[in-house]
Amino acid sequence: xxxxxxxxxxxxxxxxxxxxxxxxxxxxxxxxxxxxxxxxxxxxxxxxxxxxxxxxxxxxxxxxxxxxxxxxxxxxxxxxxxxxxxxxxxxxxxxxxxxxxxxxxxxxxxxxxxxxxxxxxxxxxxxxxxxxxxxxxxxxxxxxxxxxxxxxxxxxxxxxxxxxxxxxxxxxxxxxxxxxxxxxxxxxxxxxxxxxxxxxxxxxxxxxxxxxxxxxxxxxxxxxxxxxxxxxxxxxxxxxxxxxxxxxxxxxxxxxxxxxxxxxxxxxxxxxxxxxxxxxxxxxxxxxxxxxxxxxxxxxxxxxxxxxxxxxxxxxxxxxxxxxxxxxxxxxxxxxxxxxxxxxxxxxxxxxxxxxxxxxxxxxxxxxxxxxxxxxxxxxxxxxxxxxxxxxxxxxxxxxxxxxxxxxxxxxxxxxxxxxxxxxxxxxxxxxxxxxxxxxxxxxxxxxxxxxxxxxxxxxxxxxxxxxxxxxxxxxxxxxxxxxxxxxxxxxxxxxxxxxxxxxxxxxxxxxxxxxxxxxxxxxxxxxxxxx
Numbered sequence: 001x002x003x004x005x006x007x008x009x010x011x012x013x014x015x016x017x018x019x020x021x022x023x024x025x026x027x028x029x030x031x032x033x034x035x036x037x038x039x040x041x042x043x044x045x046x047x048x049x050x051x052x053x054x055x056x057x058x059x060x061x062x063x064x065x066x067x068x069x070x071x072x073x074x075x076x077x078x079x080x081x082x083x084x085x086x087x088x089x090x091x092x093x094x095x096x097x098x099x100x101x102x103x104x105x106x107x108x109x110x111x112x113x114x115x116x117x118x119x120x121x122x123x124x125x126x127x128x129x130x131x132x133x134x135x136x137x138x139x140x141x142x143x144x145x146x147x148x149x150x151x152x153x154x155x156x157x158x159x160x161x162x163x164x165x166x167x168x169x170x171x172x173x174x175x176x177x178x179x180x181x182x183x184x185x186x187x188x189x190x191x192x193x194x195x196x197x198x199x200x201x202x203x204x205x206x207x208x209x210x211x212x213x214x215x216x217x218x219x220x221x222x223x224x225x226x227x228x229x230x231x232x233x234x235x236x237x238x239x240x241x242x243x244x245x246x247x248x249x250x251x252x253x254x255x256x257x258x259x260x261x262x263x264x265x266x267x268x269x270x271x272x273x274x275x276x277x278x279x280x281x282x283x284x285x286x287x288x289x290x291x292x293x294x295x296x297x298x299x300x301x302x303x304x305x306x307x308x309x310x311x312x313x314x315x316x317x318x319x320x321x322x323x324x325x326x327x328x329x330x331x332x333x334x335x336x337x338x339x340x341x342x343x344x345x346x347x348x349x350x351x352x353x354x355x356x357x358x359x360x361x362x363x364x365x366x367x368x369x370x371x372x373x374x375x376x377x378x379x380x381x382x383x384x385x386x387x388x389x390x391x392x393x394x395x396x397x398x399x400x401x402x403x404x405x406x407x408x409x410x411x412x413x414x415x416x417x418x419x420x421x422x423x424x425x426x427x428x429x430x431x432x433x434x435x436x437x438x439x440x441x442x443x444x445x446x447x448x449x450x451x452x453x454x455x456x457x458x459x460x461x462x463x464x465x466x467x468x469x470x471x472x473x474x475x476x477x478x479x480x481x482x483x484x485x486x487x488x489x490x491x492x493x494x495x496x497x498x499x500x501x502x503x504x505x506x507x508x509x510x511x512x513x514x515x516x517x518x519x520x521x522x523x524x525x526x527x528x529x530x531x532x
Contacts, residue, residue: 007033010059013199018046026051028058029199034072038202041074098200100131100147107194125375126187129170130161136169153192155205161188162210170368173446178210179217185209218436218454220461226253228432229450236428238330247310248324248421249428252452254306256459256477259422259452261289263415267319275303275311289478301476304459326416329424339364340404344377350400351379353387362392362400425452 010030018025026043041058043051058074061067067074098106104127112120134147137160151157165181168174176184185207195201221229230249234242251262257273266272276286285303303311311323340363342350350359351374360367374380429436429450437448456477463473474485 007031008059008063010055010062012043012051012055017048026054028055028074030058030062032072033062033068098149098195100134100149100152103149103195103200104128104131104191106198107191110194121375121378123187123190126184127191128371129165129184130188132170133161133164149195149200153195153201153203153205155207158185158188158205158207161185162207166210172368175446177217177445178212182209182212218448218451218457220458221434221436221450221454222458225432225434225450226455226458229428229434232431233428236329236431237327237424240330241327244324244326245424245428248326249425249455250310251307251324252425252455253458254304254310255287256304256456258456259425260418262324262452263322263418263421264290265323267321267323269321272322276300297478299478301478304476322415326421326424328416340401341365341373342400342404344379346400346403347373347377348379350392351381351385352383353385354390354392355385355388358387358391362397422452426450429454 008030010028013027013029025046026048028041028043029038030041031037032039043054045051045054054075057076058067061070061074061076104124107127108120108124111123115123130152131147134152134157135145137157138145138147138151162181162185165171165176165184166178168176189204189207192201192204196204226249230246233245233249237245248262251257251265252259255262255265257265261273264272266274268274270288271290273287273289276288278285285308286300287303289297289299289301291298314323342359342363347359350362354362356367356370356374360370363370426449432450434450434454435447436450436454437445439445439447460473460477463476464470468476470485477485479485
């Protein structure tokens with residue numbers, strides 16, 4: 001519970017011996033009647049006993065009125081009574097709130113080793129977007145740059161952030177779905193809880209989630225639509241790599257893997273996802289999933305017959321390494337000639353001296369693209385920009401452009417990333433014309449074509465329709481909890497069970513009208529009504 005703003009409630013932080021790296025010493029936090037808010041005041045000592053003495057003296061002065069009379073002097077040892085505004089100007093008084101950037105940096109350093117790398121990158125990106133939105137809010141209010149943590153952690157500020165995210169601010173489109181906004185706000189609220197636990201804010205703003213329909217973002221695709229996707233593969237990736245991409249699609253269709261799973265599917269690497277073949281009669285092949293999957297669990301699931309049939313086609317001498325290795329597409333979409341992407345080393349050099357906006361102008365791209373490059377190569381600024389407000393010199397731009405051009409013509413031998421494979425599968429779905437979600441102008445929902453995850457949904461739907469229970473489906477799909485399976489597939493399972501029961505009880509030789517008529521006739525006879 002947040003502390004009430006009562007006079008004399010003086011807290012000492014930290015309430016323990018100081019560590020060597022804590023340079024600021026002990027700090028008092030209390031409600032200042034002169035400013036009408038809680039503030040921080042440095043005790044001026046690293047000795048714990050002396051800090052407690054200062055705490056007692058400050059409490060006494062607050063209660064007997066000497067604090068107000070002296071314009072904010074916390075102890076009798078001060079010979080001069082200095083007013084609060086003068087102390088602020090001299091930098092001797094600190095407000096209770098950190099800046100947004102300081103809190104973010106502390107949060108990033110604490111969470112870096114405690115979460116998966118992808119989760120950390122996603123969280124940092126979403127919190128950075130929120131920080132830029134709050135900076136624009138200050139600019140619109142004619143306030144200087146530098147967002148304070150306190151002004152962001154209010155219900156009004158969080159609702160403003162929600163509205164801006166829904167409107168597509170700091171995004172690729174002019175609208176974000178409520179599911180996406182709720183996910184982004186979840187990262188911001190996790191950051192807010194971190195700040196509250198560190199006593200940087202008084203309370204966590206009670207932000208409500210946006211109501212959303214509990215439906216899939218896509219839908220299961222049919223067998224005919226899947227055949228269309230297989231047919232257009234050469235048109236998207238070229239004739240040479242087409243077989244490797246058809247294998248990816250077929251494995252996704254028969255396994256229900258996520259795109260990250262299929263890229264980790266290996267024949268013999270126990271650190272990845274790998275098959276286990278039966279050693280005795282009566283046993284069945286299974287698949288072992290390592291703990292680097294989404295739910296962070298080590299699992300062993302049954303291998304489905306369709307997947308088993310595909311893997312059996314591989315000769316014994318080819319069963320090593322990754323099972324799928326999609327080849328790069330033979331041709332890329334033609335791009336504009338006036339932009340280029342620097343190498344990671346050149347980008348690291350540029351961010352030391354120039355802002356993202358200056359780098360974007362030099363490379364002929366948007367500032368959002370530069371931020372994506374920094375996230376992709378995990379690059380950060382660790383010092384102030386040396387040439388802030390200046391553009392990148394033309395000579396430097398031309399030199400970097402030449403190096404980028406040479407690098408562009410060198411064909412990469414690296415394995416494609418999961419993100420790139422997902423993009424190409426989405427392009428295959430679009431070329432095949434498989435629409436899994438229609439455009440809706442009223443809600444701003446964009447049209448969506450078949451993706452890799454829709455192939456996963458298709459397997460789940462086929463299993464449900466074939467009579468597999470929701471509990472077994474949860475094991476195969478590796479959902480973290482049964483609630484996920486129930487939310488998306490239990491209704492379909494219940495409908496199938498109900499339909500089977502109806503067809504079993506009411507066969508084709510049963511006349512429903514006769515049944516209803518018999519019931520109604522009996523009812524009329526009991527009521528004694530004037531019916532024939």
